[in-house]
Amino acid sequence: MTAPAAPARSQAGPAPQDAFSRLQALVAEDMGRVNHLIATRMASEHAPRIPEITRHLVEAGGKRLRPILTLAAARLCGYEGEHHVLLAATVEFIHTATLLHDDVVDESAQRRGRPTANLLWDNKSSVLVGDFLFSRSFQLMVEADSLRVLAILADASAVIAEGEVMQLATANDLSTGEDAYLRMIHGKTAALFAAASEVGGVIAEAEESRIEALRAYGQALGMAFQIVDDLLDYGGSSAALGKNVGDDFREGKVTLPVLLAAAAAPDDAARDFWVRVIERREQGEDDLPHALELMRASGALAETEARARAYAEEARAALAPFPASPLREALADVVDFVVSRLN
Amino acid sequence: MTAPAAPARSQAGPAPQDAFSRLQALVAEDMGRVNHLIATRMASEHAPRIPEITRHLVEAGGKRLRPILTLAAARLCGYEGEHHVLLAATVEFIHTATLLHDDVVDESAQRRGRPTANLLWDNKSSVLVGDFLFSRSFQLMVEADSLRVLAILADASAVIAEGEVMQLATANDLSTGEDAYLRMIHGKTAALFAAASEVGGVIAEAEESRIEALRAYGQALGMAFQIVDDLLDYGGSSAALGKNVGDDFREGKVTLPVLLAAAAAPDDAARDFWVRVIERREQGEDDLPHALELMRASGALAETEARARAYAEEARAALAPFPASPLREALADVVDFVVSRLN
Structure with missing residues (x-):
């Protein structure tokens, strides 16, 4: 059997935002049921703080x-069944x-343009409500009645953590290698994208090659997503200074732009600069613009x-x-x- | 079929500490395998901080x-199989x-006589390593290959959270009723005791009545355990002032001794006292002895x-x-x- 050609990258197609709207529209009815299930x-009958905090985050319009x-x-x-709705809600939880x-x-103060739950309530509530949602996700996936799906999501959860x-251990450590960076973003982002796609195929009892293709698609898409995120924290490849730029820098996070720039430091002054701002986190006003210039x-x-x-091309090809x-x-x-x- | 008589409470039997040693000895070989599995x-190949922190807690000799x-x-x-070892490790994780x-x-500084992980490392590591262990527990129970066991442990996890x-919401709130207190300690303690006992019966494919008996045993034992814990925080029924006494008091936790004493306050002075020390957390040196006297x-x-x-009698009878x-x-x-x- 000859596989159909991979969808080519559209050169002059519709705007990418339209692509997302199109995908949303194609699953809109299912998504309505997912939102209902999430709500x-x-x-929680006995702990009203749980839905308060969850609603704050879930309804902020991710x-x-x-x-x-x-x-x-x-x-x-x-797939024509009902379990994909359960699994989609699981993944969102x-x-x-x-x-x-x-x-x-991260001691963050803003998320999705609103104050974070840890700021509005407190860290304690965020920790415990997070635990509750994780347990709920687990209950939902048990309802989907598939040990294979459970294994995929349990593995993804462990890899995420x-x-x-x-990420904690590599923060402020310039000796973090590219391999460690890639493994870290696989964990924090790509693993859930991969599992989210894969379980859709598993629940549909698709051919193994297709399940594998869906996993590969989610994995590559997740890697692209996180690298783009890390790049945007430095204003993107054009390095335009906009709002939110520099959060990773201020925390001394060792992301790919930092890693590559530090590895390519042209002289001792540049090397010393990276050690000072990332490892020692001694930063002055002109340091972010200088970091961008070095990058x-x-x-x-x-x-x-x-x-x-x-990675984006890899996702398409999958x-x-x-x-x-x-x-x-x-x-x-x-x-x-x-x-x-x-x- | 006539059920055998419930084991009577020993009036002049061996010391209770011996009872625990006897139980330990009866499952010692299995427990050796559980400890090996936990280790x-x-x-974690890529995040050595995970076993460091886990070992600190697990090897502290709970x-x-x-x-x-x-x-x-x-x-x-x-039961003659192997899955009980997986499930026991799951429960400990x-x-x-x-x-x-x-x-x-709780911002605790001591656990099992040692400094807590949040003190030795930091809160961030404790949150994330906790998430990892919870995910690991989930992976282990998937290996036990029983959707019924998974449902029991997923439900227990949600009830715990x-x-x-x-508990957060009722702290410093004297209007917490006994029902709310009992539901809270069911969640924070008894639910896992109940699930831990029940899954042993489920994995052994025991008769439903025996599975139910094991669940009831664990549930009642857990309730007794937590009430004893809450009482010990006030020195036990003899109210002897020893070390560790008064932690709950200082945090203004509304446990059963406080609840009952506040409900039985003989006059306005006593009522005002409880509001001041528990709800407003304004406490002076003589307040703990006075609280004990009122109790x-x-x-x-x-x-x-x-x-x-x-509850202890209920556990025996089960x-x-x-x-x-x-x-x-x-x-x-x-x-x-x-x-x-x-x-």
């Missing part, structure tokens, strides 16, 4: 990209739990963008085993949507 | 009461994860002890469906061990 299952992947993957495999804990760990611990001059920004685009359909095209074009944030 | 599965319940319950039902998060939430959030005079301490003993055996006797006598901490 029902975040309830894109719901991860549950959309689960729904789209299941439908792409012709896992994601929400990690956001609550991330904001405690491991990635977060790695631009060393080609670190361009190289980071190239890596993101390579869809090759599926015959052409509006859903396959939308999933392929959503890759552009993720990378389009750089423009 | 293996706490490892009693391992919860995994012992799982092993003993499975053996009591004649869930427990360890909740301890890590509890110490962050809900109980912890309830003793109102009968709150004696009543709290009576409640703990009633074992009635099982024929007499050294394991049944040890489980029955361990109830005394839990309550003996009051003497």
Whole structure:
């Protein structure tokens, strides 16, 4: 059997934002049921603080990209049952739990343009409500009645937590290698994208090659997504100074742009600069612009963008085993949507 | 079929500490394998901080009461397989994860006589390593290959988190009713005792009535355990001022001794006292002794002890469906061990 050609990258197609809207529209009915299920299952008769905090985060209007992947993957495999709705809600609960804990760990004050739960309530509530949502996700996936799905999501959860611990340990450490960086972003981001896509195929009982293709698609899309995020924290490849730029820098996070720029430092002055601002976190007013200049001059920004685009192409190519359909095209074009944030 | 008589409370039997040693000895070989599995599965190739922190807590010499319940319950039902070891390790991982998060939430400095992980490392690491251990527990239970076991442990996890959030919300609130207190300690303690015992019966494919008996045993034992703990925080029913006494008081936690004493306050002065020290947390040097005096005079301490003993009797009685055996006797006598901490 000859596999249909992989969907080519659209050269002059519709705007990437439209691609995301198209994908949303294709799973809109399912997503309505996911939202209803999320609203029902975040309830707690005895601890009203749980739905208060969850609602604050869930209703802040995230894109719901991860549950959309689960729904789209299941439908792409012709699934006609009900369990994909359970699994999509599961994936969103896992994601929400990690956001609550991330904001405690990063001491963040803003998320999705609103004050974080740890700021509005307190760290304690964020930790415990995160635990509750993680447990709820687990209850939901048990209802989907598939040990294979449970194994995939349990593994993803462990890899996520491991990635977060790695991130703590590598912060402010310039000796972090590229391998460690890639493993870390696989954990903190790509593992859930991969699992979200894969379980859609598993629940649909698709052929193994297609399940593997969906996993590869989610994995590559997640890697592209996180590298783009890390690049945007330095204003993108054009390094335009906008709002939110520099958060990672101020925390001394060792992301790909920093890693590449430090490795390509042209002289001792540049090397000393990176050690001072990232490892010792001694930063003055002119340091962020100087860091951006070093990143631009060393080609670190361009190289980071190239890596993101390579993962994006990998994600597109992974869809090759599926015959052409509006859903396959939308999933392929959503890759552009993720990378389009750089423009 | 006539059920064998419930094991009677030993009037002049061996000391309760011996009962616990006897139970430990009866499952010692299994427990060795649980410890080995815990050591293996706490490892993380890429994030060495995970086993460092876990080892700090796991090797501090907790009693391992919860995994012992799982092993003993499975053996009591004649189980000859291997999965009880997986489930016992699962239960200990869930427990360890909740301890890590509890110490962050309570800002504790000591646990099992050693400085807490949040003090030795930081809150961030405790949150994330707790998440990792919770995910690991989930992976382990998936290996046990039973959707029913997964449902029981998923439900227990959600109830635990809900109980912890309830505890946050009821702290410093004297209007907390006894119902709310009992629901809260069911969540924070008894739910895992119940699940730990129940899954031993489920994995052994025991009769439903025996599975239900094991669940009831764990549930009542857990309730007794937590009420004893709450009473010990006021020095036990004799209210002897020893070390560690008064932690709950200083935090303004609304536990059973406080609840009962405040409800039985003889006059406005006593009522005002409880509002000041628990709700407003304005405490001076003489307030703890005065609180103890009010608790003793109102009968709150004696009543709290009576409640703990009633749950203990309930736990013993729950074992009635099982024929007499050294394991049944040890489980029955361990109830005394839990309550003996009051003497």
